[in-house]
Amino acid sequence: xxxxxxxxxxxxxxxxxxxxxxxxxxxxxxxxxxxxxxxxxxxxxxxxxxxxxxxxxxxxxxxxxxxxxxxxxxxxxxxxxxxxxxxxxxxxxxxxxxxxxxxxxxxxxxxxxxxxx
Amino acid sequence: xxxxxxxxxxxxxxxxxxxxxxxxxxxxxxxxxxxxxxxxxxxxxxxxxxxxxxxxxxxxxxxxxxxxxxxxxxxxxxxxxxxxxxxxxxxxxxxxxxxxxxxxxxxxxx
Numbered sequence: 640x641x642x643x644x645x646x647x648x649x650x651x652x653x654x655x656x657x658x659x660x661x662x663x664x665x666x667x668x669x670x671x672x673x674x675x676x677x678x679x680x681x682x683x684x685x686x687x688x689x690x691x692x693x694x695x696x697x698x699x700x701x702x703x704x705x706x707x708x709x710x711x712x713x714x715x716x717x718x719x720x721x722x723x724x725x726x727x728x729x730x731x732x733x734x735x736x737x738x739x740x741x742x743x744x745x746x747x748x749x750x751x752x753x754x755x756x
Numbered sequence: 757x758x759x760x761x762x763x764x765x766x767x768x769x770x771x772x773x774x775x776x777x778x779x780x781x782x783x784x785x786x787x788x789x790x791x792x793x794x795x796x797x798x799x800x801x802x803x804x805x806x807x808x809x810x811x812x813x814x815x816x817x818x819x820x821x822x823x824x825x826x827x828x829x830x831x832x833x834x835x836x837x838x839x840x841x842x843x844x845x846x847x848x849x850x851x852x853x854x855x856x857x858x859x860x861x862x863x864x865x866x
Binding site (some may be wrong): 674676683684685686689691695696697698699700701715734741742743744746747748749 | 757759788790792794796800801803804806807809811813843845847849852853854855856857858859860
């Protein structure tokens, strides 16, 4: 059974940093492109970042470019999102999800990031 | 990377059909056949219901269908059921390893 489990969320002050993790099981991470998608409380889905199969190609939403870095450790079947210079508007539930250009098939349950002083 | 435009809400009676539009630009929806749709119930992760504009993943009822014309994609739900009442999001590949979601549509089954 495919499973994605996010962790690493929490309360952080503006300007602070967090690293999110997404542990994959039931499949080989290296076979999939992986994304982070976030959802602010009561708001819609927003695509954040992509890593291709081996991390050689990545993509970022304009709102996080230069502040967030996606990476993966295929040997550990784990995806990461390093988030720096966090702002209040980064407050959201962060999901990891699998998918290429066609669509995002498997989703985790998300990890909540709250940026507040 | 502007969000795709969806109506904030749509409604229909049980058994009827509703269509949710998703308007982008030639740089996203109009430029690629990589539009997907997601259903999200409150407190749950999104679920993929349409990919590649009009394909259904295994297990998704054929009441759900997708199409595209120019810069606008559409999701049609026929034979509305009470369980269809929830939020729906479109998403499109936007080139250069980026994607963009729509703002979401709340479907009410009257």
